[in-house]
Amino acid sequence: MTKILLEEMEFYAYHGHFKEEQLIGNRFIVNLEVETDTSKAEETDNLQDTVNYQEVYQVVKESMSAKSHLLEHLSRRILNALFRHFPAIRHIRIRVSKMNPPMGGQMKSVSLEMEQAAG
Numbered sequence: 001m002t003k004i005l006l007e008e009m010e011f012y013a014y015h016g017h018f019k020e021e022q023l024i025g026n027r028f029i030v031n032l033e034v035e036t037d038t039s040k041a042e043e044t045d046n047l048q049d050t051v052n053y054q055e056v057y058q059v060v061k062e063s064m065s066a067k068s069h070l071l072e073h074l075s076r077r078i079l080n081a082l083f084r085h086f087p088a089i090r091h092i093r094i095r096v097s098k099m100n101p102p103m104g105g106q107m108k109s110v111s112l113e114m115e116q117a118a119g
Contacts, residue, residue, distance in 0.1 A: 001035045001036065001037060001090060001091075002036060002037070003035050004033075004035075004036065004038075004051055004053055004056070005031075005032070006032040006034075006053055006057060006060070007031055007032075008029050008031060009029070009030040009032070009057065009060060010027060010028070010029055010030075011027070011028045011030065011061065011064040012026070012027055012028075013025060013026070013028050013064045013065065014026075014067050015028065015068045015069070016069065016102075017069050017070065018102065020102070022069075026098055026100065026101070027098075027100070028064065028096060028098055028099065029096075029097040029109070030060055030064070030094065030096050030097075031095040031097075032056070032060065032078075032092070032093070032094050032095075033092070033093040033094075034051060034082070034086075034089050034091075034092055035089070035090045035091040035092070036050070036086075036090055037088065037090070038050050038051075050088075051086050051088055051089060055085070055086075056082065056086070059081050059085050059086075060082075063077050063078040063081050064078075071110075071111075071112040074096055075114045078094055078096075079092055079094060089118060090117065090118050091115065091117045091118065092115060092116055093113065093114070093115035094114055094115070095112070095113040096111065096112050097110065097111040098111075
């Protein structure tokens with residue numbers, strides 16, 4: 001198995017429990033670790049024989065554009081979309097971070113990490 005890492009993908013999105021968060025928006029950072037078998041691509045040097053990380057990014061970007069109240073819901077939506085679009089993926093770990101969350105004090109971010117195996 002090989003891990004494909006998409007690190008620190010940055011999005012401006014409108015996720016959050018509070019109405020203001022869904023109106024004003026915030027910065028989010030997404031880190032993704034995808035496990036898949038790349039042995040065929042290692043031999044063929046053909047993009048069709050692996051998980052195309054540009055397409056993975058597009059799936060994450062599309063998922064980020066739909067509003068969610070909770071990071072839990074958002075993370076699950078991304079996982080489900082990735083497994084649906086890429087049957088070759090065997091395991092995913094995702095971390096979604098909301099930058100400068102409205103906590104009533106200074107904080108860099110709050111993050112949620114989730115992982116799931118295929119099947």
